[in-house]
Amino acid sequence: TNRANPDRPLEGRWSSRSKGRPIKPNDASRPTLSDGLGLEHISTVANACGMEVRLWQEEQDVFFELSFQTIELAESSVGPNVTSSPRPSPATPPFPDGLNILVLDDSGIARLNLEATLKTEIPNAVIAAYGKDLAEVSEFKRAALEKGDILIMDENLQVPGVELLQGSAILKDLI
DSSP states (O other), X not given: OEEXXXXXXXXXXXXXXXXXXXXXXXXXXXXXXXXXXXXXXXXHHHHHTTOEEEEEEEXXXXXXXXXXXXXXXXXXXXXXXXXXXXXXXXXXXXXXXTOEEEEEOSOHHHHHHHHHHHHHHSTTSEEEEEOSSHHHHHHHHHHHHHHOSEEEEOSEEOOTTOSOEEHHHHHHHHO
């Protein structure tokens, strides 16, 4: 569960199997370019994988739930020496040691998640995440030109002091 923003309540319940969106497209209290787009992507993936995602609000709490069918296999059908791992092993070459991967995203959660995932999956890389504010966007540009090997950029950046920045425009500036 998450705490709801009192200025941005959800209207009703939403499911990845329903056709409607939980967010009104023209709601002025929400960022123009992020109205439900992530939920549409989540819905597409969930439906393709036979899963269902639900989102709803109860008073000040917002709930996000993923459900899917499972089956239990008999031990003999799996084999006695089969073990499962919740994560694949970290990436090995072709990534060279010291590879500089730079992330630009205005979402703090996305920055933390990408940084943690990349550090786990490519442990020999140097990972840096930017996008909290305009100063970090400028630092990202500088670092990209000086040492960036791989750039991962959000297309629609909403940082304080700027109406909207586009990742593609920043990339064009770098080229």
